[in-house]
Structures are given as C-alpha cells and as structure tokens.
Amino acid sequence: xxxxxxxxxxxxxxxxxxxxxxxxxxxxxxxxxxxxxxxxxxxxxxxxxxxxxxxxxxxxxxxxxxxxxxxxxxxxxxxxxxxxxxxxxxxxxxxxxxxxxxxxxxxxxxxxxxxxxxxxxxxxxxxxxxxxxxxxxxxxxxxxxxxxxxxxxxxxxxxxxxxxxxxxxxxxxxxxxxxxxxxxxxxxxxxxxxxxxxxxxxxxxxxxxxxxxxxxxxxxxxxxxxxxxxxxxxxxxxxxxxxxxxxxxxxxxxxxxxxxxxxxxxxxx
Amino acid sequence: xxxxxxxxxxxxxxxxxxxxxxxxxxxxxxxxxxxxxxxxxxxxxxxxxxxxxxxxxxxxxxxxxxxxxxxxxxxxxxxxxxxxxxxxxxxxxxxxxxxxxxxxxxxxxxxxxxxxxxxxxxxxxxxxxxxxxxxxxxxxxxxxxxxxxxxxxxxxxxxxxxxxxxxxxxxxxxxxxxxxxxxxxxxxxxxxxxxxxxxxxxxxxxxxxxxxxxxxxxxxxxxxxxxxxxxxxxxxxxxxxxxxxxxxxxxxxxxxxxxxxxxxxxxxx
Numbered sequence: 001x002x003x004x005x006x007x008x009x010x011x012x013x014x015x016x017x018x019x020x021x022x023x024x025x026x027x028x029x030x031x032x033x034x035x036x037x038x039x040x041x042x043x044x045x046x047x048x049x050x051x052x053x054x055x056x057x058x059x060x061x062x063x064x065x066x067x068x069x070x071x072x073x074x075x076x077x078x079x080x081x082x083x084x085x086x087x088x089x090x091x092x093x094x095x096x097x098x099x100x101x102x103x104x105x106x107x108x109x110x111x112x113x114x115x116x117x118x119x120x121x122x123x124x125x126x127x128x129x130x131x132x133x134x135x136x137x138x139x140x141x142x143x144x145x146x147x148x149x150x151x152x153x154x155x156x157x158x159x160x161x162x163x164x165x166x167x168x169x170x171x172x173x174x175x176x177x178x179x180x181x182x183x184x185x186x187x188x189x190x191x192x193x194x195x196x197x198x199x200x201x202x203x204x205x206x207x208x209x210x211x212x213x214x215x216x217x218x219x220x221x222x223x224x225x226x227x228x229x230x231x232x233x234x235x236x237x238x239x240x241x242x243x244x245x246x247x248x249x250x251x252x253x254x255x256x257x258x259x260x261x262x263x264x265x266x267x268x269x
Numbered sequence: 270x271x272x273x274x275x276x277x278x279x280x281x282x283x284x285x286x287x288x289x290x291x292x293x294x295x296x297x298x299x300x301x302x303x304x305x306x307x308x309x310x311x312x313x314x315x316x317x318x319x320x321x322x323x324x325x326x327x328x329x330x331x332x333x334x335x336x337x338x339x340x341x342x343x344x345x346x347x348x349x350x351x352x353x354x355x356x357x358x359x360x361x362x363x364x365x366x367x368x369x370x371x372x373x374x375x376x377x378x379x380x381x382x383x384x385x386x387x388x389x390x391x392x393x394x395x396x397x398x399x400x401x402x403x404x405x406x407x408x409x410x411x412x413x414x415x416x417x418x419x420x421x422x423x424x425x426x427x428x429x430x431x432x433x434x435x436x437x438x439x440x441x442x443x444x445x446x447x448x449x450x451x452x453x454x455x456x457x458x459x460x461x462x463x464x465x466x467x468x469x470x471x472x473x474x475x476x477x478x479x480x481x482x483x484x485x486x487x488x489x490x491x492x493x494x495x496x497x498x499x500x501x502x503x504x505x506x507x508x509x510x511x512x513x514x515x516x517x518x519x520x521x522x523x524x525x526x527x528x529x530x531x532x533x534x535x536x537x538x
Contacts, residue, residue, distance in 0.1 A: 002368070011525040017286040021336060022360050025372040036525045063367070067290060083367050087356045091291050098332070098352050099271070103294040121520070122478075125426045129401075157394045160429050164520065209391075251390070251433065256280035256305045 003031040003054050005082060007047055007066040009073055012036035018087055019065030030063075038068075044076045051080040069105040120267040124163035124170075131171035132156055137188040140171055144264055146192060147172040149199035150228045151219075152209045154246045154254060158199070161251045166259065167267025175232050177219070183231045185239060197258055198236040198243030203229055205247045272300040272323050274351060276316055276335040278342055281305035287356055288334030299332075307337075313345045320349040338374040389536040393432035393439075400440035401425055406457040409440055413533055415461060416441040418468035419497045420488075421478045423515045423523060427468070430520045435528065436536030444501050446488070452500045454508060466527055467505040467512030472498055474516045 004023060006015040012034050023030055038044050054062045064082035068074035078084050092103055131139050133156070140146060145162070147155045147170055155172035162168040173189060189196060203226035210220035218224050236243045242261055246254050259266065273292060275284040281303050292299055307313050323331045333351035337343035347353050361372055400408050402425070409415060414431070416424045416439055424441035431437040442458060458465060472495035479489035487493050505512045511530055515523050528535065 011521050013521055013525065014286055014290040017283055018290075018356065021283040021287075021357060022364055025338075025357070025361060025374055026364070026368055026370055027373045028368065028370065034528075036529050061367070063364070069294075083363075085360055085364070087287065087360065088290060088294070090359060091354055091356065092294060094352075095291055095295070095332070095354070098330070099295055099297065101295055101297065104296045105294055122426055125429060129398075129425070132398075156398070157391055157433065160394060161433055164426065164430055164433060252280050252282055256282065259303075260305050 001029055001031050001058075002060050003033060003058065003062040005047075005051055005054075005062055005064045005066075006032070006034040007038055007064060007068075007077060008036055009039050009068050009070050010036065012067070015065045015067045018067070019063070019085070022065075022085070023063075038073065038077075039070075041073070041076065044073050047077065048080040051082040055081040071105070120167035121164060124167045124267070125160065127169040127171070128159040128163040132159065134173045136171075137173070137186075140188060140192045140195070142169060143171040143192070143195055144169045145197055145258070145262065146170070146189065146195045147197055147199060148175065148189065148232075148241070149201075149243075150175050150206070150225075150232055152206060152213065153199045153201045154251070155199055157251050158246075158254050158258070161255050162258070165255065166264075168259075168264055175228070175235075177224070177228065180228055180231050183235050185235070193239065193241070196239075196241045197262060198232070198241045199254070200229055200233055200236070200243055200245050202245070202247045270298055270300050270327075271329050272302060272327065272331040274316075274320060274323075274331055274333045274335075275301070275303045276307055276333060276337075276346060277305055278308050278337050278339050279305065281336070284334045284336045287336070288332070288354070291334075291354070292332075307342065307346075308339075310342070310345065313342050316346060317349040320351040324350040340374070389436035390433060393436045393536070394429065396438040396440070397428040397432040401428065403442045405440075406442070406455075409457060409461045409464070411438060412440040412461065412464055413438045414466055414527070414531065415439070415458065415464045416466055416468060417444065417458070417501075417510070418470075419444050419475070419494075419501055421475060421482065422468045422470045423520070424468055426520050427515075427523050427527070430524050431527070434524065435533075437528075437533055444497070444504075446493070446497065449497055449500045452504050454504070462508065462510070465508075465510045466531060467501070467510045468523070469498055469502055469505070469512055469514050471514070471516045 004019055006012045006019055008015045016034060035047055038047055051062050051064060062082040064084045066077050066086055067088050096103060130136055147159055149155050151174050159170040159172050162170045203222050206225040207220055207222045214220055244257055273288055275281045275288055277284045285303060304316050307316055320331050320333060331351040333353045335346050335353060335355055336357050365372060399405055416428055418424050420443050428439035428441050431439045472491050475494040476489055476491045483489050513526055
C-alpha cells in the first residue's frame with residue numbers, strides 16, 4: 001500500500017485536507033501519516049529519514065503533501081525520496097502577481113488563534129452545550145439558529161460543528177414522543193420561528209441509530225420512528241420550516257447546506 | 270477590497286481551506302463568499318453572473334478557488350471573469366502518472382459520509398458530552414484520552430474537537446478550588462494515569478476568560494487563577510503527566526499537538 005505523508009511546520013491540517021481531496025479522486029487505499037509542527041532542521045531531518053525508510057521498506061515512493069511557511073525547511077523536505085506535492089508554492093507566485101504584493105509568510109497563521117474569532121467559537125460551543133436538547137428555552141433569543149427534529153436525528157453533533165467550525169450559535173430542540181398525537185410548535189419556538197431549521201432522516205436509519213441506544217425498544221422500532229418522522233415532516237410543511245434529510249449526509253454536508261440555505265453569517269473563515 | 274469566492278459541487282470546505290491557506294500568506298484583507306453545492310449548469314451560470322457582477326462593481330477581478338469533481342461545471346466556472354485557482358486539476362495529472370491509475374471522480378467523497386467513520390465520530394461526540402467535566406468517571410475505561418486541568422482551561426472545546434474531527438473519545442476532568450490545598454490525583458484518574466493529558470494556561474488569560482463567566486469574582490481573580498495553575502502544574506510534573514500551555518494556541522493546534530505528543534490513533538483521515 002502506498003504511504004501518504006502530511007508534513008508541516010503548523011498543524012498540517014491544510015496539508016491533510018489538500019492531500020485527502022486529491023487522493024479520494026483515486027480508487028486506491030493509502031496509509032496515512034501526519035507529521036505536524038516540524039519546526040526545525042533536526043525535526044525535518046528525522047522526517048526525511050522516515051520518508052526514505054518508508055521508500056526502502058515498501059519499494060514505493062511515498063507521496064508527501066507538505067505546507068511549509070519556513071522556506072529552508074520546505075526546501076529540505078523537497079530533497080527526500082518522496083514525491084512532493086506543494087500546492088502553496090505552486091500557487092503563491094501567480095497569486096502574488098495578481099495581488100501585486102509580496103507574500104509575508106508567517107507560521108501558524110492558517111489554523112492559529114485569532115483572539116476575536118477564538119472567543120466567538122468558544123462562546124458558540126458553550127452556547128450549544130447550554131442549549132442542547134431543549135434546555136434553557138429562554139436563551140433562544142441569543143441563538144443564530146435553532147435546530148429541531150426527533151430524538152437522534154443529528155441535532156447535537158450539527159450544533160457543535162456549527163459552533164466549532166463557524167462560530168455560529170445553534171440551539172436545538174427535540175420533538176418527543178409525547179408531543180406526537182397533536183404536534184404543534186411550542187410557544188417558545190413559535191416566537192423564534194424564523195430561526196427554526198428542521199432535520200429529518202429515514203425511519204430505517206433512525207431505527208438503526210436508536211437501536212444502539214436502546215436495543216429492542218419501542219423507541220427504536222421502525223414503526224415508531226416512521227410515525228414520529230411523518231408527524232414532524234408534516235409540521236415542517238405546515239409551518240413552512242426549511243428542513244433537510246440528513247440520512248446520506250455527513251455533519252460537514254448538513255452544516256454547509258444549512259448555512260447555504262439560510263444565509264447564516266459565519267464568524268470564521 | 271478584493272473578493273475571494275470558494276465554489277464547489279460539494280461542501281466547498283476543501284476550496285475554503287485551500288484558498289484560506291494561500292490568502293493568509295498575504296498581508297491584505299479579503300471579502301469571502303462561499304458557494305457550495307453548485308451541482309448543475311443553472312447554478313453554475315448564476316455563480317458566473319455573480320463573479321462577473323463583482324468584477325464590474327469593484328473593478329478588481331475576483332479570486333475564485335474552486336474544486337469541482339464534475340468536469341463540465343469546472344470548465345464552465347473557468348470561463349468567468351474571475352481569476353481561477355484550481356488545485357485539484359493542477360495536481361491530478363502528476364499524481365495519476367505516479368500512481369499509474371486513472372482518477373475516478375465522484376462528487377461528495379471528500380467531506381461525505383463514510384458510514385464507519387461517521388459512527389465513530391457520532392459515538393465520540395456522545396462520549397465527550399456524557400463525560401464532560403468529570404461526569405461518569407466509571408466510563409474512563411472507554412476513553413482514548415482524559416483531559417485534565419482547572420476550570421476554563423479549554424478542556425471541553427478540545428474534547429469536542431477531538432471527537433468531531435478525529436473520532437477520538439476524550440473525557441475531561443476539572444481540578445476545582447476545593448482540591449487545591451493538597452492536590453493529588455483522585456483514584457479514578459490514578460487508575461487511568463496513562464491516558465491523562467494536562468492543559469494549562471497563563472493566569473492572566475484564564476482570569477480574562479473567567480471574568481466573562483463570573484465578573485469580579487474571587488474565581489476570576491488573577492491571584493486565584495495563579496494559585497490553581499501553580500498547584501496543577503506541580504501535579505503534572507510530580508505525576509509525569511504530559512501537558513501543554515494553551516494560551517497562544519487555537520483548538521486545532523491544541524488538538525494536533527495532543528495527537529502528535531501521545532500518538533493517539535485517529536479514526537478519521
């Protein structure tokens with residue numbers, strides 16, 4: 001199996017995203033190794049040794065996705081036996097021409113702490129935690145968005161992702177079984193109707209997820225799941241609440257779709 | 270101000286990471302616009318219109334960072350008045366040669382749902398929530414890592430980021446004021462000592478953060494913060510618990526450093 005190294009003088013998150021986006025284009029499996037915070041010649045020399053050893057052991061030249069801000073370290077890594085893919089370097093020159101200014105490389109700028117953005121995110125995480133699962137409905141006026149849906153439809157992970165990734169304050173509210181006979185919006189939600197966004201999912205998938213929590217329960221039965229989902233989807237339609245079906249979607253996709261559909265303002269880029 | 274567009278037939282997260290990494294090399298401010306899920310010619314035509322309008326209004330050619338898997342849409346966007354930076358296309362050919370196989374483009378593969386990885390992440394998020402702030406210490410045997418530190422030192426956001434981004438199960442445990450007179454590891458932590466990882470922070474920054482929670486309290490005073498931090502750092506040293514100072518670090522950096530220092534196995538790449 002071919003090995004892919006992700007190497008950087010920062011977190012290597014950018015190198016990973018870049019390499020991963022490329023490798024997923026190919027129908028093959030790879031061994032992944034991330035080596036972050038390679039900040040001096042000693043560390044870089046060890047990385048080269050590791051790449052070269054990998055080549056010797058496997059007979060396949062490792063793929064090396066790297067993003068160095070430090071020019072000397074970048075050049076050093078390029079001398080390894082790996083095949084280096086260096087997108088920063090490839091694109092900086094054309095961008096420099098277009099912008100008419102020289103780059104000012106600075107380590108740890110991409111995924112580092114910008115005080116203002118940071119506080120937004122921590123605030124948003126604290127908000128999501130304090131307003132998970134219908135707790136503190138009096139705080140809904142501070143919410144950027146309120147996710148609604150049946151139990152286990154993906155509200156909590158999505159709220160947390162919106163907070164951590166984008167600094168968006170997301171509350172969430174579950175419609176529970178007791179509400180189902182005549183489902184309507186509670187007054188606290190009605191008051192903030194413009195902030196509501198619904199999640200739904202197929203009954204089969206929901207049942208699978210609930211089975212892990214309470215095996216062989218009525219709660220987890222496909223029949224009960226289907227009943228709850230039908231009521232909730234009718235409510236979304238009746239109240240014109242935008243909603244998406246999360247069955248085939250990752251947390252990233254759900255979050256990106258919500259932002260795209262609502263035009264929510266992100267605190268972080 | 271120059272406008273940067275991030276456009277994709279998927280979430281556009283890769284385009285954002287790619288563009289952001291490049292733009293942060295330059296000492297300038299940009300207007301950011303993300304346009305995800307551009308999945309048909311109609312949507313792409315609207316994007317082109319928006320890019321061209323932006324050029325007309327600002328007199329500056331917009332920068333367009335795009336990652337299309339669909340070839341026809343990719344070519345269409347390339348005909349806009351923006352300057353297009355297309356790293357997928359630039360690197361696919363050399364990678365294809367090296368791997369000796371043709372790419373099999375498939376939309377929504379990069380940030381989409383791989384059932385197994387997905388379950389790991391949701392499990393890890395649920396674990397982090399259930400084991401936040403010292404709750405359920407009997408679950409520590411399931412933890413991949415247990416973050417320890419004083420109140421508000423960054424344990425909770427880090428636990429959630431490790432869960433969402435990497436599928437790592439992180440519990441966390443706070444050392445509170447009452448413990449400080451003779452601080453030692455509680456038996457439940459002692460039992461899992463190999464899993465402990467400490468966070469620390471400067472007293473000044475901790476005091477700022479606590480002030481937002483309880484203004485003008487003893488809890489938030491620099492003196493109290495300094496006292497707690499001193500005790501906790503002595504404990505880390507005495508018990509040989511690895512630790513990092515999070516003051517200057519983003520959640521991404523803290524998490525990447527923890528993984529790098531501990532060799533924790535990630536469930537997701």
